[in-house]
Amino acid sequence: MVEQNIRTAPTPRRQPRSYSVRSLPGFAVIATFTLLVLYGPIIILVVFSFNEGTSLAIWEGFSLRWYKQAAGNEAVQDAALRSLVLAFCASSVATVAATMAALATTRTRHFPGRTMIYAMINQPLMVPEIVTAVALLIVFAAIKVWTGHTSMIYLIVAHTAFCIPFAYLPIRARLETMDLSLETAAQDLYASRWLTFRRVTLPLMWPGIVAGLMLAFVISLDDVVITEFVKSAGQETLPTFMLGQLRRVVTPEVNAISSVILLAGVILVALFFRLTHRRG
Amino acid sequence: MNDAAIYLPGELEAEAKAADTHKRWLLSLPSVLIILFAAAGPLLVMVVYSFLAPGDYGNVKWEFSLEGWMNTLVQRDIFDDSLIWADAHLSIFWRSLSLSVITTVLTLIFGLPTAWFIATQPPGKREFWLFLVTVPFWTNLLVRTIAIQEMIRNEGVINLVLLKLRIINAPIQMMFTDFAIGFGMTYVYLPLMVLPIYAAVDKLDFRLVEAAHDLYASRWTAFRRVILPLIKPGIIAGSILVFIPSLGAYVTPRVLGGGKNLMFGNLIELQFGAGRNWPLGAALSLMLMTAVMIALIYYVRVTSREQADG
Numbered sequence: 001m002v003e004q005n006i007r008t009a010p011t012p013r014r015q016p017r018s019y020s021v022r023s024l025p026g027f028a029v030i031a032t033f034t035l036l037v038l039y040g041p042i043i044i045l046v047v048f049s050f051n052e053g054t055s056l057a058i059w060e061g062f063s064l065r066w067y068k069q070a071a072g073n074e075a076v077q078d079a080a081l082r083s084l085v086l087a088f089c090a091s092s093v094a095t096v097a098a099t100m101a102a103l104a105t106t107r108t109r110h111f112p113g114r115t116m117i118y119a120m121i122n123q124p125l126m127v128p129e130i131v132t133a134v135a136l137l138i139v140f141a142a143i144k145v146w147t148g149h150t151s152m153i154y155l156i157v158a159h160t161a162f163c164i165p166f167a168y169l170p171i172r173a174r175l176e177t178m179d180l181s182l183e184t185a186a187q188d189l190y191a192s193r194w195l196t197f198r199r200v201t202l203p204l205m206w207p208g209i210v211a212g213l214m215l216a217f218v219i220s221l222d223d224v225v226i227t228e229f230v231k232s233a234g235q236e237t238l239p240t241f242m243l244g245q246l247r248r249v250v251t252p253e254v255n256a257i258s259s260v261i262l263l264a265g266v267i268l269v270a271l272f273f274r275l276t277h278r279r280g
Numbered sequence: 281m282n283d284a285a286i287y288l289p290g291e292l293e294a295e296a297k298a299a300d301t302h303k304r305w306l307l308s309l310p311s312v313l314i315i316l317f318a319a320a321g322p323l324l325v326m327v328v329y330s331f332l333a334p335g336d337y338g339n340v341k342w343e344f345s346l347e348g349w350m351n352t353l354v355q356r357d358i359f360d361d362s363l364i365w366a367d368a369h370l371s372i373f374w375r376s377l378s379l380s381v382i383t384t385v386l387t388l389i390f391g392l393p394t395a396w397f398i399a400t401q402p403p404g405k406r407e408f409w410l411f412l413v414t415v416p417f418w419t420n421l422l423v424r425t426i427a428i429q430e431m432i433r434n435e436g437v438i439n440l441v442l443l444k445l446r447i448i449n450a451p452i453q454m455m456f457t458d459f460a461i462g463f464g465m466t467y468v469y470l471p472l473m474v475l476p477i478y479a480a481v482d483k484l485d486f487r488l489v490e491a492a493h494d495l496y497a498s499r500w501t502a503f504r505r506v507i508l509p510l511i512k513p514g515i516i517a518g519s520i521l522v523f524i525p526s527l528g529a530y531v532t533p534r535v536l537g538g539g540k541n542l543m544f545g546n547l548i549e550l551q552f553g554a555g556r557n558w559p560l561g562a563a564l565s566l567m568l569m570t571a572v573m574i575a576l577i578y579y580v581r582v583t584s585r586e587q588a589d590g
Contacts, residue, residue: 021486021489021490021493021502022400022486023400024393024396024499024503025499026393027393027396027397028393028397030389030390030393030394030397031393031394031396031397031398032397033390034390034391034393034394034470035394035409035412035413037390037467038412038413038416038467038470038471039412039416040431041424041427041428041430041431041467042416042419042424042427044427044430044431044437045423045426045427045430048430055435058440093314094314096310097310097311097314098311100307100308100309100310100311101307101308101310101311101312103304103307104304104305104306104307104308105308107304113305114305117305117308117312120311120312120315120316120320121308121311121312121315123315123319123320124315124319126572126573126576127319127323127569127572128524128525128527128528128545128568128569128572129525129528129530130528130530130545130548130549130565130568131323131326131528131548131565131566131568131569132319132322132323133530134326134548134549134552134561134562134565135319135322135323135325135326135565136318136319136322137552138322138325138326138329138558138562139321139322139325141339157314157317157318158318160314160318161314161315161317161318161319162319164311164314164315168311215418218418221420222418222419222420222421222422224421224422224531225530225531229552239420239422242422242426243422243531243534243535246426246429246535250426250429254426255426255430258420258423258426258427261419261420261423262419262420262423265415265418265419265420266415266419268418269411269414269415269418269419270411272418273411273414277407277410
């Protein structure tokens with residue numbers, strides 16, 4: 001069909017195209033609409049968290065009362081502190097483990113079992129969260145009964161496990177694009193293996209490590225499902241506290257907490273973006 | 281990865297390399313052990329649990345039983361003890377599957393043009409647009425679900441605006457419906473569709489599209505015959521990335537669907553909570569995992585074929 005068209009094409013000189021091949025009709029409109037819809041609910045949520053009245057949809061004037069109420073609520077303080085401690089512990093342990101794993105999987109020749117290690121590290125990404133959550137419930141409930149020990153350690157270990165792949169990805173990406181000649185140069189100048197790592201490799205992979213740490217931190221801070229199933233009584237984090245609140249009447253207080261979490265997330269993502277997308 | 285360009289800078293002897301390789305894999309041990317203990321291992325324990333009898337107050341009795349697996353599909357009739365299809369479960373499977381497919385299709389309809397639009401912006405602006413899509417991707421799923429709830433509640437923004445404009449007389453019930461779940465999941469998973477398609481369009485060689493136009497292909501033909509096949513890997517990746525979490529979604533259906541409109545994830549939770557049937561919950565979890573694995577294996581097969589063709 002197409003070939004025939006060419007042969008029988010009536011005019012030898014092609015009509016100049018009046019459009020760019022890069023634009024498709026209607027796509028810009030849909031894209032704009034999509035981005036508006038993507039941000040609309042978030043913006044409305046933030047705006048109404050500053051609402052004076054108790055209504056979540058009728059504006060009654062600017063006020064910080066819901067922020068004050070949330071900040072003064074002991075359950076919220078407690079949950080926020082626990083969330084931060086948990087995210088800090090889990091993301092730092094996960095980042096150290098993931099950095100070691102990234103060095104092990106990028107700086108070696110293919111060895112038997114490397115695919116296994118790779119699959120293992122990415123395993124938490126592939127299984128639906130609810131499945132991991134109930135599996136952890138089964139195992140940790142048994143351990144809790146057996147040892148009688150119910151501290152935060154279960155949450156920290158569970159969070160560390162699912163944070164590892166998120167910390168691993170940016171570190172691995174950084175290692176793969178690194179210029180190895182600098183390390184070679186260091187060794188040519190008689191730097192020891194350890195000195196090379198400390199003075200050359202580590203500074204070079206640092207942006208990847210920081211990006212991985214932040215990603216892991218955000219992921220831990222956001223988790224609802226696994227926390228809900230692993231936590232012992234009285235170990236609410238901010239997300240599980242909010243999920244519990246939703247069962248009762250929704251108050252603008254939840255909006256205020258949501259807005260703070262949003263802000264924290266946006267700041268971390270902006271930093272992450274700067275670290276990983278820097279040009280050159 | 282290029283296995284030829286190896287690593288151990290400054291060392292040329294093959295033997296030294298081999299020795300070092302053997303030591304270095306040990307570095308992955310902490311990660312592997314943590315995941316083995318707190319992710320992969322518990323899944324194996326769950327396989328065992330799915331073959332046990334339910335305990336009276338949750339947990340299990342340590343005796344072999346196939347009831348858990350049987351109960352996923354059939355149940356005993358309360359009157360004459362005969363086996364009948366577990367209609368409640370089947371309707372939940374169906375809801376999960378159809379809502380996940382609808383979510384995937386909707387995210388594709390809105391995500392593909394968005395990804396295309398971003399990828400065809402000038403490089404300076406592209407970073408900014410990409411950032412705009414990435415922000416919701418990393419912000420709390422529960423917070424985004426609450427934001428949707430604020431929109432579609434009976435007293436929410438959408439109903440309020442429609443009432444003010446006198447388009448409707450009474451608020452439309454949107455919360456606690458399948459619509460709410462589908463809408464919410466489309467909203468929260470949309471970035472997962474945009475990002476891989478963006479990567480594919482970014483790599484697209486626009487000279488091929490120009491060539492198609494030069495050969496008198498219409499815009500539509502060029503899109504269908506040239507662009508779509510070239511960005512197909514991105515579309516498949518995005519679809520898998522949306523479909524898998526949709527199928528296992530727990531938070532969004534729980535908040536927006538309420539107690540009646542359950543999905544797969546909520547059914548599992550129910551068996552570990554109020555249902556007190558852990559073996560059934562374990563069997564359901566394994567079914568869900570199998571469904572997800574099938575989707576993943578399909579994805580790996582399709583993409584490896586694409587790479588072989590390319």
